[in-house]
Amino acid sequence: MRKIKRNYHKKLKGIKYIFLLQTNTMLLSITEKTKRDIFISLLQLLKAATSNVTIIFLEDHAYIQGMDSSHVCLFDARIYNIWFDKYEICENDAKNICVNSQILHSILSMAQEQDSVTLHYEGEADSLEIDLTNAKGEFNKYFKVPLIDMESDLLEIPSVEYDVEFSIKAKKMNELISQLATFGDVININCSEEKIDLISKGDGGEMLVNIPIDDLSEFSISEGQVIDISYSLNYINKMCITTKLASEIEWSISADIPLKIKYDLGDNSSIMFFIAPKIE
Structure with a gap:
């Protein structure tokens, strides 16, 4: 009986990932450790600037723009699809999401040495799902983070010739x-x-x-x-x-x-x- 239960548990570990591949879901994933550390460090800087961060998922890149509450610091990030190990968007998915930057950074900081990071949601979701999965059989972790209903206008940044x-x-x-x-x-x-x-x-x-x-x-x-x-x-x-x-x-x-x-x-x-x- 124990053996059957153990095998069943091992089967379940991959079901969530297979399900994501077979549905129309917005998904980005990072498996390379160096890029995972970069992504976490990026969020570390963003949480220092703002409590909530808006991410816009475009066809070929993820775009993040925002400003601190005092309007002293503006940040502008473009991360292209080739930067991620997987970057998939669906026409029916919401293109803009807003999430608490402190919570997002805290979750991603829990990633272990060999963990892959996957962010995904489907349609007009009210939460962002985050998966920290490990190919070596360590414990996988799954999170749901509530999305924030907040509108923000994008600023056009003029091209400047600096002195x-x-x-x-x-x-x-x-x-x-x-x-x-x-x-x-x-x-x-x-x-x-x-x-x-x-x-x-x-x-x-x-x-x-x-x-x-x-x-x-x-x-x-x-x-x-x-x-x-x-x-x-x-x-x-x-x-x-x-x-x-x-x-x-x-x-x-x-x-x-x-x-x-x-x-x-x-x-x-x-x-x-x-x-x-x-x-x-």
């Missing part, structure tokens, strides 16, 4: 921003053709970081241009808190317009953050 653009190792920038945040909540950025200075100061003291141009992976600046501008260090610190999204982080700066921070996720996919400058 200063540079790329730097994400790990190095993570360390610098974390250290600068110790001394204040505002970062002053001075850029010239020779160097970039990052400055933070407060009641406890002042910190200045000089970044020689030769230490950057890429650098460009309009001829003769000098930039002196300040941003919220709290927001920048949140956007640089992880080093798993990409090895490099791209910064684009111009006077009086939002700072752009971009992570290249591979396969033509990326996430960008736009942070408004401080007003004197």
